[in-house]
Amino acid sequence: MKMIGQRILLCTAFALGLWACMGCAQADEAVYEPRPEQVTGPVYAIVGPMGQRNQTNAGLNANYGFVVTPQGVILIDSGASAHSAAMLEKAIAQVTSQPVRWVLNTGSQDHRWLGNAYFAAKGAQVHALAATVQTQKVFGEQQILGLSRVVGDQMKGTQVQYASVVHPATQASLTLGGVQLQWIQTNAHYPGDTMIHVPAYDVVLTGDLVYVDRLLGVLPQSNVRQASQAFERLRTLAPRHVVPGHGRVTDMAQAQKETGDYYRFLITQVGSAARTMEPMGETLDAHAAPAQFKHLQNFDELHRANMNRVFLDFEANP
Template sequence: MTMRFVLAALLFAGTAQASEDTADKYPASVLYNKPYEVIPGVFSAIGATAPPTYENSGHNNNLSFIVTGDGVVVINGGAAYSLAKALHDEIRAVTDQPVKLVFNENGQGHAVLGNNYWTEQGIPVVAHQDAADEVEENGASILEGMKRYNRDKAEGTEVQGPTVTFEDEYIVDMGDFHIEARYLGPAHSPGDIVIWLPDQSMVISGDMAFHERMLPIFADTYTADWLETWDAEFEPLNATYVIPGHGHPTNMAQVRRYTKDYLEYLRGKVGELIEEGGGLAEAYYVDQSPYAHLDTFEELATKNAGRVFEQMEFE
């Protein structure tokens, strides 16, 4: 595959329409999508842009792996034991190189609940310390939530935190790849990290960056901090290729549009409301129509506005 073809494919992916209405794109597997090679050596199984359901098996984030020439590095443990095993099956179909390392992009269920599959294989699982703390504190409730929607597909899944943690960065040189796992600062959720491949100018961004679906703002998502981290640390990477936490691989301009620009837009609208003396009830109805085409808009837009209002009241 030539780099010109890859770039064209990525640009097309940036404009392709995802749909949260598709229940499953890969019926032969519990994975929602079959992994494909995004750039040479880097593969990703693109998750659904819908909330986690039995139909998509909780595969609603991107599960990626790097075939280095001297082993495989996996990015995200997966939302269940069954998903981790299915991803491993796909890796074995691509290469006979062993999986040597797994990264968790954060402490959310879709990143960590498959960890016990990987540790059973004797493979180290690496995450930021804040993500490890999240699993330790809330892992049982995260697992129970997954069991409610995934039912029999949850079989074999147990809470397993990362086996290796770091604070700022964790660097791996393996085969043909120099891999930098970086904590850039507060962003979407505790322990968010990015996987930076400087030689390929690619960032596997995790939930630092979203595309094709509306990003969720949680109770512990501080949007002002996320924007500061974006400007100070993420944007200066100037990556050519971005595999976001959700949505197809694309470029910095697209993830900026649907992450930074959205956060700034929503904070601007809520800020105007606060200046006019408006309250929480009105905040739920601020105009977010420029983003109404995104998947999960109906599920998340009003919640996002309410949480931003509650934050900005006290800034």
Template sequence: MRFLGFLFLLLAASAQAGDIGAPDNMLKPIKASAHCYYVQGLAGAASSANQGFMSNAGFVVTPAGVVVFDSLGTPVLAEGLIRAIRKVTSQPIKRVIVSHYHADHIYGLQAFKAIGAEIWAHQGGKEYLASEEAPLRMKQRREDLFPWVDEKTRLLSADRWLSGDENFELGGLHFSLHHVGPAHSSEDMAMLVKEDGVLFTGDLIFKGRVPYVGDADSAAWLKALDRLATLKPSYLIPGHGAAAPDAAATLQFTRQYLQYLRQTMGRAVENFVPFEEAYAGTSWKKYEKMPAFHEANRSNAYNTYLLMEKESIERPK
């Protein structure tokens, strides 16, 4: 019996390993403009069912090379993205811009590094790499997303750390990088491709699912959204969900969710209502049927409650 059990485990592991290439079937580039493409992750949280493919990544094809925005959440996904790019162009992949140092956007960096791409990120990412959270998240992902995240998956530092906004040109296209953090994270970067009017936002924008707020500064996040609006993009590619030509409407979903969290949890803090009572007494009807609601909404509300307490204490009397 023990032998049969061991044999079953071997067969299961082999079958799972055989599925490692499956994400290629999902990594189909969507053309957003003359030069810009993206792949759209599945809705919901990272899981073995979606193989960690739950965030977006994009790329811009120029006559002098390719600029990639984010690297997806596993090395296997990143390798699939590289193959997808190769189906669109034979131009070399020159640069990867990191929107922020969260697992679903950076675990694929090593695949791009292996082909000689240069990694750019805001220097706030250094704090994440040195934090206690980074190895804990890696351990959790190795357990939840094995074999797509395994002992060979590693965290990479940027080749160039940016201290703020940055502009560059490649192949006649002009790129502007905008540091608008701290918002969703301390190092949030957005990328505007000026000739195409396409804005890659990372997780400053979510569409079609409940955002992940975590311990973010939601007040600063709302200001970051206002700044993105001033860029007047004609096409917006979020960190999660479908891209949209109506940038203003797409910005509104994330803005309204953050405002609702702050209004409901802020009112509870002002009235000294305990969190459990406040959460139970809040209507989540608008969001409860959306992907990632059960995984994210309660922690979003709790962290917002704590933030509103902090803001209340720090507010001048």
């Protein structure tokens, strides 16, 4: 865990610097207002912008979800700050007057859990799997400091608060107001990442396992092998509706084409080359422009770095 923590801290520092730079470049864009989108039945998504974190989007550059039940609202991920948590609460109020009863953290990136304290102060129970909390504890305070440099005063009043209800296993089943959720660990983008299945409504909220419309990022702490295995688990669930971590609400066909196939590409093309000790530079050059992924947003910025990290991982851990 110490090595993982060091890698996460280094990556966080780098990413926060990148967000700060990108935030300056996007200073003139329109202010983002979260809006609910009905997925099906009582399940809603709040689809965030796909650009970098900045003041205009209050760090909400990800997707969120909520389920309205007779006993209150289940919110999937709490936002990047107390300020952005209030924005999510306002969006929920467009659909229901029910309070947020439960908050579920699907992962450890700042915009998935730093709004926990806001909702807890209003009486919500915050839930997470144990591995998610373990990762959050590595760098929560640093995330607040780093995001303060990106969104400024929007971080005022934000406090690190971990889940009050921690589920010890890699899977959990929860029910509120007659709505059952299946919670499944993926370990995809960050250690302890998860996805949430709402079987009665044929929906999976994937957290950062699935990206559509933009290329997924492979960070130093990401695990493409575990992510690919988790994607196969998602395939067995065969949901009709997919709420990805980033991008539009979609279906399994798009999720497969733009995420599942990319995981397999990285493993079978780049990872396999590393295993057979082919030259790294030649491998990256040979796979620099795969036609099936070039259309995705952020491809030019992320693809080569993704391949680089996967090659080094498979070289060290064949």
